[in-house]
Amino acid sequence: MIKNKKTKTKSTKKSLKNKKVKKSRTAKKPQKVDLVYGLVPKKKKIIDFKRETSINFTLKLDWKVKHDPGQFMMVGIPGIGECPISICSYSDQYVELSIREVGNVTKALGNLKKGGFVFARGPFGRGYPMHYFKGNNVIIVGGGCGIAPLKGVIEYITKNRTDFKDVLLYLGYRSPDDVIFEEQLKSWEKKFCLNVSYDKAPAKSCYDGKVGFVTELIRKSKFDNKNKIVFICGPPIMMETVINILKKKKFNNDQIYISAERRMQCGGGKCGHCMIHGVYVCKDGPVFRYDELMDYKND
Amino acid sequence: MNYVLKKEVFSKFVNSVLKEKGIDFIAPVKSEQNDIIKFQKLISFSDLCLDKNAYYPLKEWFFKKNEVLFEFKGDKITIPEKKPKPKIFFGVRRCDLNSINRQDVAFSEGCWDPYYFLEREASTLIGYHCFEKEDNYCFCGSVGLEDHYDLMFYDRGDYFLVEIGSKKGAWFLKQRIRFFKKTTERLSARKKVIKNANRLQKKNIAPFYDHKNWKKGVDLCLGCTSCNTLCPSCYCFEFKDKVNISNLKNGKRIREWSACQLKDFSEVAGNHIFRSDREHRFKHRIYHQLQYFNEKHGKHLCSGCGRCIRGCPTRIDFVGILNNMKTKKPNVKKPKK
Ligand SMILES: Cc1cc2nc3c(=O)[nH]c(=O)nc-3n(C[C@H](O)[C@H](O)[C@H](O)COP(=O)(O)OP(=O)(O)OC[C@H]3O[C@@H](n4cnc5c(N)ncnc54)[C@H](O)[C@@H]3O)c2cc1C
Ligand code: SF4
Ligand code: SF4
């Protein structure tokens, strides 16, 4: 995205030249709008479509692109619109997106099928700087849709397992019916210390497991703050509660990483929609070290 | 080297540029119906109006109200070829020249916006200096303006003193050198100061974010977004997909101006609105103009043109609101980043 300095000077010269050409009124080559900015999406094939729940699904795109866990794409369908979606995988072969149907675009995406196409641009933003955390214990706290970007983190850790010590997962779902990444949970359970919670039992079922918020699991847990790094992603109220609990456990602000969600249009730090007190969530985030963005809840 | 353009040849100069093919001459023109001054394509020299700054800013020429980003036909995307016509902008005031520079910064920060810069590169900006503030709404003297122009005209009674600010300006002048004479005259910085235009007294507005006066002042806001639209610096935008009614698979994606004073500017899924009250939205605009941008780029986004106050139906004067906040008892809760 930033490699365009050259393009700029080049085209400045070109346009000056153009002017002279214009004076002599000879035909000139039209300037081509270049795509560095990434305003124009690319067509990407869906190589797998998986329904996770009645309103959640995961798309796998044939897209070989380098990215960090936590970065996001602007995904959409021309004529309907686009919206920001976190990359929930970590691979140089494909990109996975896990989406909840809440509105126009997300519902339209939900109607697609394997073999179909989406239009996407990205990756955007700053993800989790994983190489900084080598040698640390990692605690991952996710709620609902917020588990999607964390799946990328978990896949990164799986690929670089020796770089990290203990990995604790705390994942909260609304109910057993709302579980996304059910298959992956089974394998995570074997590799990491996995804790799953459900806010409530499903309406019509004979589920008799434990019920409670993920925050309660963390409150009861016995870990301390030594060599630990915490990633939290979920609804603001959940992130706030978790941060408060961590503060009681003597965690420092710079041990905590949060994700902010804002309305986004451009993804490139221009349109202004995602700004929080001068910080662009799309460009400076969406992942922030907590001390960089203490005010994530407010305007 | 500075140049002189005699007033008696000024009309000849303008008329000769008007006659040039392949160039548009854009200048402030007063509308006959409502006396409003607006930048538009000049047809005849007598339409040129330099009495006051234009009511509408210049930004729509570069940062278009409706910019077609691409067109789509089903699965196929085509980018329209844009060949902007070279344009000379004449009579641009110091505040607006600075605002254009701020938009240059915004649209080149991080990544470069091709749609904006195609137009910018095709433009030559010729400034017209104000020696006196236009009315009580101007406060350009308080926001630290810089020199950003291709050519600058200083009205010296029976002639214009012309300064060159860029290669583009020099090139433009060289092509029309027959109208100009070289001179050794120079205006000192002190002579260029725009008088009585430093109404905003606060250098740093950060400590006043939680001040109670904001609410009182902002209660009058109608949320009409005139302030955003009239501001030459505001650069927020959004995308819209416009489809053909006859074939919903075809259409185009458009970039439009958007306004931070509207609620849905910060609305996300679940109908959550981050800046749901007017005070926060208003403060967001002011703080972006006078603090956030400065923290990143070392200069204010606001150029002190006063349009957002002049054009506000209830004349909410944020400069007055800020001036009335007492330093002694600020609520020192500085907004955290
Ligand atoms: C960095 C980031 C990562 C995200 N990752 C995921 C993810 O992995 N999975 C997932 O399911 N969701 C994710 N979201 C949320 C997702 O972007 C919204 O659910 C989506 O924008 C809703 O779009 P829609 O067109 O379907 O809804 P709409 O019909 O447009 O409206 C539904 C609601 O979404 C709001 N909205 C519209 N456009 C945007 C926009 N561009 N940005 C934010 N809100 C908007 C509307 O104001 C409205 O309240 C993420 C959001 C952000 C900011
Ligand atoms: S112009 Fe005035 S009334 Fe309209 S949105 Fe701006 S501050 Fe509010
Ligand atoms: S904020 Fe107001 S005074 Fe400042 S540049 Fe914009 S319109 Fe002019």
Ligand code: FES
């Ligand atoms: S999404 Fe446009 S500035 Fe962040």
